[in-house]
Amino acid sequence: MLTVKQIDVYIGRKQIIKQVSFQVKPGEIVGLVGPNGAGKTTIMKTILGLTKFNGKITVNQQAITENHHAPLAKVGALIEHPAIYPFLTGLQNLQLYSQDPTDMRQLVTLLQMDAYINTKAKGYSLGMKQKLGIAIALLNQPDLVILDEPMNGLDVEATISIRKIIKQYAERGTAFLISSHVLSELQKVMTQVILINHGSMIVNQNVAAFNQRAQKQYQLNTVANAATTKLLQAHQLTFSKTKTGFLVPREEIFAIQDLLAAQQIHLKMLAPVQLNFEQIIVDLLERQRGREHEKTLS
Numbered sequence: 001m002l003t004v005k006q007i008d009v010y011i012g013r014k015q016i017i018k019q020v021s022f023q024v025k026p027g028e029i030v031g032l033v034g035p036n037g038a039g040k041t042t043i044m045k046t047i048l049g050l051t052k053f054n055g056k057i058t059v060n061q062q063a064i065t066e067n068h069h070a071p072l073a074k075v076g077a078l079i080e081h082p083a084i085y086p087f088l089t090g091l092q093n094l095q096l097y098s099q100d101p102t103d104m105r106q107l108v109t110l111l112q113m114d115a116y117i118n119t120k121a122k123g124y125s126l127g128m129k130q131k132l133g134i135a136i137a138l139l140n141q142p143d144l145v146i147l148d149e150p151m152n153g154l155d156v157e158a159t160i161s162i163r164k165i166i167k168q169y170a171e172r173g174t175a176f177l178i179s180s181h182v183l184s185e186l187q188k189v190m191t192q193v194i195l196i197n198h199g200s201m202i203v204n205q206n207v208a209a210f211n212q213r214a215q216k217q218y219q220l221n222t223v224a225n226a227a228t229t230k231l232l233q234a235h236q237l238t239f240s241k242t243k244t245g246f247l248v249p250r251e252e253i254f255a256i257q258d259l260l261a262a263q264q265i266h267l268k269m270l271a272p273v274q275l276n277f278e279q280i281i282v283d284l285l286e287r288q289r290g291r292e293h294e295k296t297l298s
């Protein structure tokens, strides 16, 4: 469906996206996560042919470039603010894009917009505009839907109905690429997770494998945490720092104990921990920062 191959994006002289590659297959719901400024919106805009890039992007095996948008005919998108004409009604806005009145009417009902769809969009709340933007993205049975922060401004009921609709469309084969900072929400729908930091892809994994990471961590605390940091770094062991000590992977705990014992650094605690989705992301970002810090020191 969508293939992104080794894309680089520069804005001015600054490299914003670095060698990012991934695929989104029919029916997959791929969550794009990462800190503010990581490059998520830029990746989405690039796929939509709105930004110059190096590398290759194809939709249904057809290449997209900044000047060739034809393959995007079956792609729906909501990026940043929905493109809505305020002096038209919600329905008139939808009609500008719709090729099938029945599909359009169904979407209005599915998104529970019937009560206000015939009033002018300038009177809509943030959430109502957001729902209209999502409806526009879902029009005409798209093959791929790209949603940047779709849950922005939505109330609980709207959030639940959007989640259901995304799942329903995905079951019919629509592929989704969704960015969100509301990880708990994204977690309920996504099948694949891509973590971006400083324009690079750190993780691209299916959700089940990603969650496996949660069970593979141990919390470590010693009598001399500063010396322990140096020791772990010197032996290039994987770790991240926490408020009280370290998180280390299960497969390294024997090696770590041997090293600490050899230096007579006593353990205060070594215990398995169960991380939640958010904590796994924080841990991965923290580890990357550690690696970058080491690079700058060497």
Ligand SMILES: Nc1ncnc2c1ncn2[C@@H]1O[C@H](COP(=O)(O)OP(=O)(O)OP(=O)(O)O)[C@@H](O)[C@H]1O
Residues within 6 Å of the ligand: 011, 016, 034, 035, 036, 037, 038, 039, 040, 041, 042, 043
């Ligand atoms: N038009 C622009 N001119 C200069 N720099 C830009 C421009 N657009 C984006 N950037 C820079 O590109 C980087 C990535 O921005 P992007 O909006 O893609 O991040 P993001 O992951 O979507 O962030 P957020 O979660 O805050 O929305 C940032 O460092 C940003 O400052």
